[in-house]
Amino acid sequence: MTAQQDIKADTWTVAGRTFTSRLIVGTGKYKSFEENAAAVEASGAEIVTVAVRRVNIADPNQPMLTDFIDPKKITYLPNTAGCFTADEAIRTLRLAREAGGWNLVKLEVLGEAKTLYPDMRETLRATEQLVKERFEPMVYCVDDPIAAKQLEEAGAVAIMPLGAPIGSGLGIQNRVTIRLVVEGANVPVLVDAGVGTASDAAVAMELGCDGVLMNTAIAEAKEPVLMARAMKAAVEAGRLAYLSGRMGQRKYADPSSPLAGLI
Amino acid sequence: MVETVQETVRVRVNGEPKSVSAGLTIAGLLTEIGISPKKVAVERNLEIVPRATLDSVRVEDGDSFEIVHFVGGG
Numbered sequence: 279m280t281a282q283q284d285i286k287a288d289t290w291t292v293a294g295r296t297f298t299s300r301l302i303v304g305t306g307k308y309k310s311f312e313e314n315a316a317a318v319e320a321s322g323a324e325i326v327t328v329a330v331r332r333v334n335i336a337d338p339n340q341p342m343l344t345d346f347i348d349p350k351k352i353t354y355l356p357n358t359a360g361c362f363t364a365d366e367a368i369r370t371l372r373l374a375r376e377a378g379g380w381n382l383v384k385l386e387v388l389g390e391a392k393t394l395y396p397d398m399r400e401t402l403r404a405t406e407q408l409v410k411e412r413f414e415p416m417v418y419c420v421d422d423p424i425a426a427k428q429l430e431e432a433g434a435v436a437i438m439p440l441g442a443p444i445g446s447g448l449g450i451q452n453r454v455t456i457r458l459v460v461e462g463a464n465v466p467v468l469v470d471a472g473v474g475t476a477s478d479a480a481v482a483m484e485l486g487c488d489g490v491l492m493n494t495a496i497a498e499a500k501e502p503v504l505m506a507r508a509m510k511a512a513v514e515a516g517r518l519a520y521l522s523g524r525m526g527q528r529k530y531a532d533p534s535s536p537l538a539g540l541i
Numbered sequence: 542m543v544e545t546v547q548e549t550v551r552v553r554v555n556g557e558p559k560s561v562s563a564g565l566t567i568a569g570l571l572t573e574i575g576i577s578p579k580k581v582a583v584e585r586n587l588e589i590v591p592r593a594t595l596d597s598v599r600v601e602d603g604d605s606f607e608i609v610h611f612v613g614g615g
Contacts, residue, residue, distance in 0.1 A: 304615030329614025381584035493615030
């Protein structure tokens with residue numbers, strides 16, 4: 279089997295839906311819809327996150343995201359970005375479900391504007407309510423294995439811990455806690471937020487995450503389409519490295535050439 | 542005598558006050574604003590209006606609507 283076939287066969291499943299690409303990309307901050315669509319294409323992503331906002335009733339005929347990224351081909355994952363309470367997030371997702379017609383959503387309930395850290399008390403409350411209403415929430419959360427467990431028990435279909443603050447590009451700040459979340463979870467774990475460049479995405483995958491979600495790292499690169507390609511390659515490389523089982527680390531050198539037969 | 546002045550109702554749409562013809566359905570309201578009902582979701586007085594009922598629910602005086610769609614986001 280070639281490496282390419284290996285990647286193809288290596289799927290992941292969330293709430294009964296199976297995907298090949300382990301990279302989810304956002305659709306915010308792009309210069310144009312054209313560039314956004316080209317970056318999605320280059321990333322190989324099968325899921326994109328989208329926000330829910332008021333239609334501009336003064337000019338309702340402006341181009342729409344759906345004209346450029348076809349929701350029939352790419353799964354739209356509506357988010358609750360900008361919501362600071364459970365009630366706002368639930369209200370937003372009820373509208374999203376009506377607009378899109380599906381239950382798979384991304385929940386994020388923010389605690390403060392400065393760090394955009396999640397408010398876990400409100401996040402847990404929103405998760406419980408959404409599950410009662412038959413939503414399937416993928417949940418943005420802190421990199422805390424206990425909080426992750428509580429979300430899973432509440433019915434989260436995926437756990438999405440931050441690697442670093444949203445939009446910061448700082449990379450995975452605590453590999454130990456991300457790994458603990460991965461080891462404790464029975465649902466997919468995706469690093470959501472904090473990735474800045476390809477190696478950060480590879481780190482997340484080497485830790486055993488099922489996927490990575492990113493927006494700014496691609497959208498704010500000088501060449502977003504090229505960075506989208508880099509991220510696709512990094513997620514695949516990190517995944518293959520994780521599956522291959524990396525070598526142990528040693529304190530000192532170990533020669534690669536045989537010592538026997540030296541002249 | 543025939544009433545010639547068309548009756549209107551006052552509503553709010555996405556936070557903006559608006560006068561619209563009385564008796565419109567929500568689908569009619571969307572069309573009047575120039576929005577395709579297929580691409581949006583509608584909330585009326587904080588309650589979701591199911592897509593299947595856009596053609597039958599009538600706009601009432603004092604209603605407050607939120608009309609949303611998907612935009613780029615992370």
